[in-house]
Amino acid sequence: MPFQTERLTLRAYNGDADLDNLLRLYDDALVQPSILLAPLKPLSPAYKEKLQKDMDNITFGAVIALTSTGEFIGQSVLNIPEPKNRDASVGICLLPEFWSRGYGTEAMLFTVDHAFRWYGLHRVSLTVWAVNERAVGVYKRLGFVIEGRKREAIWMDTKWVDILSMGVLRSEWAALHWGEQAQSLRPIEHV
Template identity: 55%
Template structure:
């Protein structure tokens, strides 16, 4: 278990699957985390969630330190260790949006992964309409690397799919600036 100023990041346990299903079924969350149609996912989707958890190099349930309340999840997956490129994803329940929790969790997970998994880069994908997430990633040093225009049909319009990344030397520079 890890803690930040306001958060607990802990390992998944089987009983988290109900909270994770609730998160993934939330009508405000679902369009930001999947390019599939927004729909009720049902109990069978728990197997998909379980498979994602098992694939993650560093996966965490994010909980409020003060109460232990489930807030969401974060994961970093290193698919090709030779290339030392981690893929990051985070998802919080809407009631926790716009309070800096996503920034706090993302910063911790990115820092931890560069320190302990010897990554050279961290990558992510985000939909172009998710301005809140893009602002968090840019604030933490991620750089826009690509834009797949009109990649996803969402809410009766086309949305772009953006790729962002931060390199080890950029991350180290930011750490040195914070310490100096």
């Protein structure tokens, strides 16, 4: 069953066509430096095997498509490595031709809200390169705060770049996005 936002459909991965699209996403010269720590290089078709394994091992993963056309535009992922702590890492990634249209904000809003409502999480975390000012701005507007900075951690395009750790707590998300509903929320005891 796919999920829908105002303009987007977030659906399960569906075979080779999605793996081809994910390879195209990860192999894009504008996308790759912001999601992979390795040096920029062309990815071979064999990289699809790694993508498949990654998709099989995440808590929540979805292809992001335009609802109006079904066109692939990116992916959204949520991983809960230690359920006891109810802390997930989240990430979205879009093809460059879909940047600056609000799709990333819409996908992140859905994914984080879904994480708190359906997985009973206490917090959601992410890492972002400090030079990705557009993404940092989106995360701040959604309620994430900078919790740490790893200085000069990545060599990127002839310079050192900081990695930011950001997070949002369930109570902060509820106050910002759920309004009056937030007042009636009781703590969740189990994941």
